[in-house]
Amino acid sequence: MNNKNFNLSGKTRSEHDLLGNMEVPVEYYFGIQTxxxxxxxxxxxxxxxHYPHIIVALSDVKAAAAEANQELGLIEPIIAKAIVQACKEIRKGKYHEYFVVDMIQGGAGTSVNMNANEVIANRALEMLGHSKGEYTYCHPNNHVNRSQSTNDTYPTAMKIALYRSIGDLVDTLRNLIVAFHEKGKKFSGVIKMGRTQLQDAVPMTLGQEFEAFAATLEEEVLLLERNRKLLLEINMGATAIGTGINADPRYAEICTRHLAEITGLPVVKAENMIEATSDTGVFIINSSTIKRLAVKISKICNDLRLLSSGPRTGLNEINLPPMQPGSSIMPGKVNPVIPEVVNQIAFKVIGNDLTVTMASEAGQLQLNVMEPIIVFSLMESISILIKGLQTLRKKCIEGITANEEHCKNMVLHSIGLVTALNPYLGYETSSQLAAEALKTGKGVYELVLEKKLMEKEKLDDILKPENMIKPRKMS
Structure with a gap:
């Protein structure tokens, strides 16, 4: 830890645990276990x-536990009140700098739990008129951690933090979807060629392409919202392995009720607390959902890079906002740096999903000790995706323009037009036209008239670009 983040006097207080004594700077709200x-x-x-949602969720859980313990007569009201008040301050953003433990750690989250216990206890001590470290009056374990184990408080807090974080991701995604819809409307009259397997297919509009981007992301909103609700099943009161040892029989229900009131979330007690303590399936499904979003976003960025390729020797159908010079040696080159960085974010998210999968599989018996890397991977994925989607919207999508005439000319000169003639001329004749057009360089339109396969008026009607971008009754 870098001590320069704190104003230290050089004075210390002595704390002890089962391994011995340690001097702790008097200014620190955390203690020996941290x-x-x-x-x-x-x-x-x-x-x-780095993850405020985690700190706030920890304070919510500790406040709910204190209120439940007070209701059951297990903690004196004055101590419970101080704990709850300390948690309220943390919820408002105070003392976050003292939540200092590494996101990657052994111990199944014990270090996170004790970091929270110590900060809350020491702040509560100040409220009670005592000095930090005078744990006789409010102890990290005996009071703040009463009726709890890391094995129920840690996963519960992490689920709440992830639920809220995914909510932030959904909000960011919705804004990106709006940007794609806006471009879809703006480009609704821009005729272009659709492509399959990177070959000319049939005409469409650029607007249809961008509306499809929006639609595929709207599916992800629904999936993210559905699967994050699974995080609301918690195991408070399970204590060590799910049997509820050291907790009052009424504690689980009461604590869950208080937590719902504090968070405003419809959290529910798991039916089987032993299963809920050891199972990490909810993390797997949410990681998979986030990965699916990353895959779709990456595919869209691939498309944007292809559509903007060139400008003289690529597709050049759209222009991405120029964000920076693209080369230290090639003057005038501008690269699609925003889609590129979002691609890389997607690769990281996909890798994090594999980490979640392997860590979940590594669980043994009544606990999965790998939950810290599961949580870190998920929180990192959500964080970088939020930043990536914001960057993509602001620095790319909102500034995209279309090369309308170029798009139209490519349609008019494309052999793909022959597909529209297939219902009228038959597959064999249409194939011959395509082959001859490709060989001679002549246009499909020109060859049809030259061979007197169709009257000009009917041909003009069939090959109107606007008549080829939606279903049409054959006459």
Whole structure:
């Protein structure tokens, strides 16, 4: 940990745990167990404070537990009140800088749980008129962690954090969908060639292409919303392995009720607490859903790069906003850097999904100790996707323009027009026309008239681009 983030006086307080004593700077709201985690797990550059939703969810869970314990007469009201008040302050953004443990850690989340317990306990102590570390009056384990285990508080808090984070992702995705719909309307009159297998197919409008982008993403909104609801089944009261040891028989229901009131979310107690404590299926399905979104977004970015390729030797149907010079050696080159970066985000999300899968499979018996890497992978995927979708919308989609005349000319000179003649001339004749057009360089329109296969008036009507972009009754 970098101490420069805190104003330290040099004074310390002595704390102890089962491994011995340690001096803790008096300014720190966290204590000895968080200090040990900092020493043991200096693994990544990602700390709890990078993910505010996690910190807020932890405070929600601890407040609900305190209220349940007070209701059951297990904690003195004055202590419970101080814990709840400390949690409210954390929920408002205070003391987040003291949630310092690494997102990647051993111990199934114990370091995260104890980091929260210590910060909340020390802030509660101040409210009670005591100094940090005077745990006789409010103890991280005896009071803040009463009736709990890491194995129920950690997954419950992580589920709430993920539920809210996915909500943020959905909001960001909706904004991107609106941008695609707006371009769909703007480009509704731009005729272009559709393509299959990178070969000319049949005409369509650029508007239809962008509306399809919007539609495929709207499917993801529905799926994300549906699957994140599965995160609302929690196991508070399960304690260590789901049997509820050290918890009052009424605690699980009461704590769940308080948590629903605090969060405003319809959380429900799991029917089988042993299963709920060891199973990570809900993380797998939500990771898979996020991966599916990443795959679709990446495909769209591939399309944008193809459609804007050139400008002289590619498709050049659309122009992406120029964001930066594209080469240190080739003057005038501008690259599709925004779709490129979103592609790379998608690759990372896909990799994170594999991590979630492997970590979920690694669970053993009554607990999956790999939940920290599961949560980190999911939170990272959501975070970078949100930033990527915002960047794609603001720096790319909203500024796209169409090369309308170029698109139209490619339609008029495309051999793909022969497909529209197939119902009238038959497959064999149409195939011969296509082959001859390709060989001679003549247009399909020109060859039909030359061979007197159709009257000009009827041919003109069939080959009107606007007549080829939707179903039409044959006459």
């Amino acid at each position: 200090m040990r985690a900092l020493d043991n797990f200096n693994i990544s550059s990602s700390r709890l404070y």
